[in-house]
Amino acid sequence: MNRLDGKVAVVTGGGTGIGFGTAQRFIEEGAFVYITGRRQEKLDKAAAKLGPKARGVQGSVTEQSDLDRLFGTVKAEHGRLDILVANAGFGELVPLGQITRAQYDAAFDVNVKGVLFTVQAGLPLMGPGGSIILTGSTTGVMGTPAFSVYSASKAAVRNLARSWAQDLRGTGIRVNVLSPGPTLTELASEAVGKEAMIEMGAGTPIGHFGDPSEIGAVAAFLASSDSSFMTGSEVFADGGLAQI
Numbered sequence: 001m002n003r004l005d006g007k008v009a010v011v012t013g014g015g016t017g018i019g020f021g022t023a024q025r026f027i028e029e030g031a032f033v034y035i036t037g038r039r040q041e042k043l044d045k046a047a048a049k050l051g052p053k054a055r056g057v058q059g060s061v062t063e064q065s066d067l068d069r070l071f072g073t074v075k076a077e078h079g080r081l082d083i084l085v086a087n088a089g090f091g092e093l094v095p096l097g098q099i100t101r102a103q104y105d106a107a108f109d110v111n112v113k114g115v116l117f118t119v120q121a122g123l124p125l126m127g128p129g130g131s132i133i134l135t136g137s138t139t140g141v142m143g144t145p146a147f148s149v150y151s152a153s154k155a156a157v158r159n160l161a162r163s164w165a166q167d168l169r170g171t172g173i174r175v176n177v178l179s180p181g182p183t184l185t186e187l188a189s190e191a192v193g194k195e196a197m198i199e200m201g202a203g204t205p206i207g208h209f210g211d212p213s214e215i216g217a218v219a220a221f222l223a224s225s226d227s228s229f230m231t232g233s234e235v236f237a238d239g240g241l242a243q244i
């Protein structure tokens with residue numbers, strides 16, 4: 001399928017995990033993809049794997065100057081942006097009673113403030129047919145022990161899409177949330193642990209954890225005109241975890 005032929009995309013956190021799986025699928029479908037992240041070496045490796053239709057731009061979604069430089073690069077090289085995936089995220093397990101202000105700030109700075117200012121910085125480059133995808137999580141609609149801060153940040157992301165669908169009326173730009181379930185990535189292994197992820201995957205109706213490519217496939221649908229009548233929605237790629 002070449003649903004994204006000639007499209008220009010940005011995927012934050014595209015050097016690893018779900019972001020990398022998404023960038024890979026976008027390129028397979030014809031897009032040019034900018035990937036971002038704080039670690040230059042991860043970006044270099046990812047860009048080398050993705051090939052000539054990928055470009056790494058190092059930076060943090062928590063720094064406005066980094067976001068301005070990222071979208072300045074996109075503007076200088078392509079003049080426009082068709083697809084924006086605000087995917088960079090962070091979470092850690094902390095039970096109620098032990099949550100520190102620093103832990104709260106770390107999660108909300110990346111997952112909510114980072115998403116908001118990424119979208120706001122990229123929006124001037126977007127026009128009719130544009131697609132914004134925010135990475136949510138099954139935890140945003142579930143109660144998960146010791147994961148309240150992360151989960152609340154993802155619930156906030158869900159509302160950003162609902163409200164922005166209203167703000168974007170008449171622009172031809174759509175915004176949707178893509179909420180993965182257990183997917184074995186760096187973040188998941190660090191935050192939840194590999195064994196717990198395997199167990200969680202086994203507990204889904206599908207019976208195993210997800211692969212980043214399975215999330216990327218759904219992202220490509222949301223990025224393409226196949227989802228032209230969808231905005232303000234949340235799509236789950238979760239093995240059924242949050243659907244039962």
Ligand SMILES: NC(=O)c1ccc[n+]([C@@H]2O[C@H](COP(=O)([O-])OP(=O)(O)OC[C@H]3O[C@@H](n4cnc5c(N)ncnc54)[C@H](OP(=O)(O)O)[C@@H]3O)[C@@H](O)[C@H]2O)c1
Binds near residue numbers: 181
């Ligand atoms: N894996 C799951 O089971 C799962 C389930 C539901 C939702 N999600 C969501 O999926 C998204 C991707 O996570 P993942 O599971 O694929 O884990 P991952 O491989 O660790 O990806 C997270 C990416 O975000 C980047 N990142 C983190 N903080 C950043 C910042 N301040 N600025 C720019 N980039 C930053 C990281 O790169 P650097 O560290 O180099 O910056 C990394 O590439 C996240 O939003 C996560 O909450 C994951």
